[in-house]
Amino acid sequence: MLNEDAGLLAKDAGERGAPIYERMKTQIRAKIETGEWPVNHRIPSENELVDMLGVSRMTANRALRELANEGVITRVQGKGSFVAPKKRSAPALGVRNIADEILERGSVHRIELILAQSETCGHELAAALELDVGAQSFHSVIVHNEDDVPIQLEDRFVNPAIAPDYLEQDFSHTTPNAFLTSIAPIAKTEQFIEAVLPQPWECKVLAIARSEPCILIRRRTWSQDRVVTTVRLLYPGSRYRLQSNF
Amino acid sequence: MLNEDAGLLAKDAGERGAPIYERMKTQIRAKIETGEWPVNHRIPSENELVDMLGVSRMTANRALRELANEGVITRVQGKGSFVAPKKRSAPALGVRNIADEILERGSVHRIELILAQSETCGHELAAALELDVGAQSFHSVIVHNEDDVPIQLEDRFVNPAIAPDYLEQDFSHTTPNAFLTSIAPIAKTEQFIEAVLPQPWECKVLAIARSEPCILIRRRTWSQDRVVTTVRLLYPGSRYRLQSNF
DNA sequence: AGGCTAAAGTTGTATATGTAACTTGATGGA
DNA sequence: TCCATCAAGTTACATATACAACTTTAGCCT
Structure with a gap:
């Protein structure tokens, strides 16, 4: 997991100025849109993102929480976060x-x-x-x-x-x-x-x-x-x- | 301000179980819907809410931030938060x-x-x-x-x-x-x-x-x-x- | 085998703290 | 008077920490 996602916070994504949580959101969205993370695929947990990216858990939490509000992912307490089925x-x-x-x-x-x-x-x-x-x-x-x-x-x-x-x-x-x-x-x-x-x-x-x-x-x-x-x-x-x- | 808003976090609103930030959101929405806070009315700042309600600033921030995302209020850095015009x-x-x-x-x-x-x-x-x-x-x-x-x-x-x-x-x-x-x-x-x-x-x-x-x-x-x-x-x-x- | 319990992992919420960026108004100097 | 500067207030973002609630799994006991 860590290997594939090493570039998750890459600075070369043309959004150097964006806040960290926004960069996380767009990178996760990209993985979903390219199909690298298909529907129902398990998304790294908040703590995994903390370890992978060196951000704080609250920042990872905000990124995932907002993606969930937008319907891009679904989150289940105690289980994890998953790619949501195609939104209409x-x-x-x-x-x-x-x-x-x-x-x-x-x-x-x-x-x-x-x-x-x-x-x-x-x-x-x-x-x-x-x-x-x-x-x-x-x-x-x-x-x-x-x-x-x-x-x-x-x-x-x-x-x-x-x-x-x-x-x-x-x-x-x-x-x-x-x-x-x-x-x-x-x-x-x-x-x-x-x-x-x-x-x-x-x-x-x-x-x-x-x-x-x-x-x-x-x-x-x-x-x-x-x-x-x-x-x-x-x-x-x-x-x-x-x-x-x- | 403190007088009128003393009940902003009243526990008798029938949502005892809801999280604090949700209770804040519904109470603020209520003030707007009743017209007590008309369009463009200045909403208490995060720090004022902290003092008034005894919550942490991050909690007040989350409540206001989510209301802004929903289009209920608008926030301007350096100025404050205001009731948004009805655009529904x-x-x-x-x-x-x-x-x-x-x-x-x-x-x-x-x-x-x-x-x-x-x-x-x-x-x-x-x-x-x-x-x-x-x-x-x-x-x-x-x-x-x-x-x-x-x-x-x-x-x-x-x-x-x-x-x-x-x-x-x-x-x-x-x-x-x-x-x-x-x-x-x-x-x-x-x-x-x-x-x-x-x-x-x-x-x-x-x-x-x-x-x-x-x-x-x-x-x-x-x-x-x-x-x-x-x-x-x-x-x-x-x-x-x-x-x-x- | 079956069932209960404990532990680990995950998300949800709340707090405390700090820094940065922006707006406004006041202050002071040319 | 006009303009630059500064201070105070505000939102925006990020971190560290803690506890609660829920799920799954492992292990233990009967």
Whole structure:
């Protein structure tokens, strides 16, 4: 353990000025993000960190405690500290991964693939993805079912530069959201929510009436200053509502 | 200062078992929520808390530091700690005071009072306000106009125990939201967003068609564990959309 | 073998102390 | 008057130490 982690407090990490506990936090985060410490991996105890790094236990305690508050690790009194399972998007936002939401309600989640193909960017799409007009993009249309009732229509465009093998995915087992966040961590999200009436083809795939009002969420996500994807999420108003408590 | 805050660590707060720093945090939060310490009010310094409460400075430091991380207070090195401005609605879903929003866009905000009266609680309303069936409640219906175009229908019920003179307000100059938050700081918010078709009378006051889909926000707010108000906000889908970036 | 106990290891909390960095106001000199 | 300097107050960080609470393991006794 000591060998691999000798560089845990390396001064060459470009954060010479940062406090010790912050340097410890970023180095531990790095070990987790690179996969060197996988999920559930045991993290050195406070006393081990004291011996390894020559810091005081209170400093190690602060680093680990804050990482636990951020959800990066979990700590169990008497047992130790462990790498936490992958965190999903912020829980406070009320808008989350539809698949998780459905499973949490104890329902069955099933995906119906409507369309998955490569398309050429027009002006509007090029602007949305921050690509050039005429560039290629990936287009997928998916219906998410809860207990075989259509509950969300997902109409998505993806930046091929970030996910070149997007169209090869098997979306019956992995949602586009899960796939994209696994290869490109989300740095920023832009989101509009409005109420609309559905288009005829949308009525068909969602099995709703023309007059059924729907919530439309238009979302763009960035990773490292590049647009990853832009998506339209359509929810039938009679079957879905957003909740956000704060 | 010492007089008013003598009870800051009172053992009768029903959390005898909680750690000292947690008790300090909840007591400070209470002072803020009751308005005893308004926004920007100076919070006792770490050393003052040490003298007042007989705790160690590191314990006071932890309490204040965690409150700062939670956004409840702001701390400035060399100056002190201060009650942070209420920012809770911002990160959640971008739902803000409609009047501010309109003024920010450089438009004119005008209120049209449709109804303001006292009503007896039925089962549903009693449950929403956490009152008894048959108790009195205040009911107001207001249309918010942006440049004389109706943009929001506000259908609100208010707990008279918290705002006994609610009906006496002049809502042409003060919005219900502004009035209520001024007398009862918001501690918690519950919010649902859905898409609906408007009722006939709603179409009339908003001057929209029956088939126009609308965003409906149903919101309840608490102050000190009591429901202050429950409100239905109806936005015509063609005139309004919510934005939330994060 | 089974069960109880003790010990070691781990996290959680609290205190005491010290240094550094920053802000503000007062002081004093040119 | 204006500006530099200093002192006091405040937060930020780090260390050393101690005790409490919890978990696991080892070992002992029956």
